[in-house]
Amino acid sequence: MILASIFFSFMGAMVNQAQILEPEGSPLAASFVRLLVNLLIVGGAAWFTGNLLGLPGDRRPSLWLRGFFGALSLIFVMYGIHAIGVGETSFLHASNSIVIAALGPLVLRQRNSARTWFAIAGATVGLYFLAQPRFDDHSSVGRVAALLSGVWAAFAYLMIARAGRSNSSNTVIFYLCAIGLGMHAVLFVGSFFIDNFNIHWPQNPVTYGFLVGAGIMASAAQYFLTMAYQSAPAALNAAVSYATPVLNLGWSIFVFGHFPDLLALAGAGMVLVCGVALPVLGVSARKKAIQAVNVDGVLP
Numbered sequence: 568m569i570l571a572s573i574f575f576s577f578m579g580a581m582v583n584q585a586q587i588l589e590p591e592g593s594p595l596a597a598s599f600v601r602l603l604v605n606l607l608i609v610g611g612a613a614w615f616t617g618n619l620l621g622l623p624g625d626r627r628p629s630l631w632l633r634g635f636f637g638a639l640s641l642i643f644v645m646y647g648i649h650a651i652g653v654g655e656t657s658f659l660h661a662s663n664s665i666v667i668a669a670l671g672p673l674v675l676r677q678r679n680s681a682r683t684w685f686a687i688a689g690a691t692v693g694l695y696f697l698a699q700p701r702f703d704d705h706s707s708v709g710r711v712a713a714l715l716s717g718v719w720a721a722f723a724y725l726m727i728a729r730a731g732r733s734n735s736s737n738t739v740i741f742y743l744c745a746i747g748l749g750m751h752a753v754l755f756v757g758s759f760f761i762d763n764f765n766i767h768w769p770q771n772p773v774t775y776g777f778l779v780g781a782g783i784m785a786s787a788a789q790y791f792l793t794m795a796y797q798s799a800p801a802a803l804n805a806a807v808s809y810a811t812p813v814l815n816l817g818w819s820i821f822v823f824g825h826f827p828d829l830l831a832l833a834g835a836g837m838v839l840v841c842g843v844a845l846p847v848l849g850v851s852a853r854k855k856a857i858q859a860v861n862v863d864g865v866l867p
Contacts, residue, residue, distance in 0.1 A: 568795040568807040574788035576657075576814035581781035582645065583653040583823060588774045593766045594645035597778055599751045601641070604782025605789065606744035609737050624730075624738035631746065633726035633739060636719045638747030643716035650709020654819025655827060657812035658835045659697055659710060662717030663724060664805035665690045674725060690841035696834025724804070727796040736793040743789065809839055 582597055613619045624630060640660075647656035665687055694714065723743075730739055758764045769775055795804045816835065819825040827835065 568791070568799070568804045569810060571788045571791035571795060572808055572810035572814065574784045574791065575811045576818065578781045578784040578788060579648060579653040579657060579811075579815050580818040580822065581777045581784065582648050583818070585769070585774045585777040585781070586649050587823070588771055588777070589769050591767050592649075592769045592774065594649040595642065595751060595754060595766055596768050597649075597781070598641050598645040599748070600775065600778040601645075601782045601785055602638070602744050602747045602751070604779055605740065605786045606748065608783070608786040609740050609744060613737055613741075618737075622738055622741050624734035624741075627730060627733070629726045629730040630734065630739065630742045633723050633730055634742035634744075634746030635750075636723035636726065637743040638750050640716045640719035640723055641743075641747060642750075643712045643719065647709050647713030647716060651706045651713065652819055652823065652825045654812075654816045654823075654825055655697060655710070655831060655835075656713040656716075657815035658838050659694060659713035660717045660720065661809055661812045661838055662690075662694055662714055663721035664717075664808065665694070666718055666721035667724065667801050667805050670721070670725070686841045690838050693834040693837025693839075693841060696830050696837065724796055724801060727793055728801050732797070736790055736797065739793045740786075740789045813839065 578601075582601075585597060586592060610619070610622070613622045644656060644660055647659065669687055697710070727739055730742075755766060758766050769778070792804075795807075812835070816827075819827075
């Protein structure tokens, strides 16, 4: 998950640079190039290993849902980066950790302690500081999009945990790319019939270079992300994933010169602290329960 966070941060930085080179470029164009590169890498790897026909896996519903929610999250992330930059988008996207913990009792059948709910509340306030105080400026839609991207990502990650039990990492990523490209095709066709929905493709080859590089970084990130959710509890992965917004905030400040205001920094700090503490509290509670059972001489 640490490796996934590092590669995701490079992806975000490259997309942000592409947006700086051509501000009029459409976020959908960026997400399309990213998915296309990802699909070529996954398909090439499957062909090289002789597993091209096995790439669709067992076709279980969770694979299709992973692709749908993952692609939806990507589209919203790209729009957020385009509107408000990679720093704040990354922290708002990190709301996926909060959603995973909040849905834990319902979806994962994991009970949360009072301290965990307190951590959820703290992280939620942090997200409010990041988004709501500036809802009256030109970036309000971008902040809403970045926040919603975290919600879609939470559902996608839960589906990874399910689908990954009987499918390879390449299969899980394949569904993200295939379904995502299909969704883009529908949007591209719709742009011909909807007014004020014009898709501007980049004109500068250097811009495409950064978008292709973002796709390569995302391919590595998706591979490690899928492995992480296949082999470790979702709450632990959610905790470690907060390395991504920290790295992206560094890119935003020291490379792109975007300095969040004090209220936004306070919100980012609350999201980071509560987001990390939130799953750790849950894991600690589970460990104590297992230890208590072991003391009684019963296997967990």
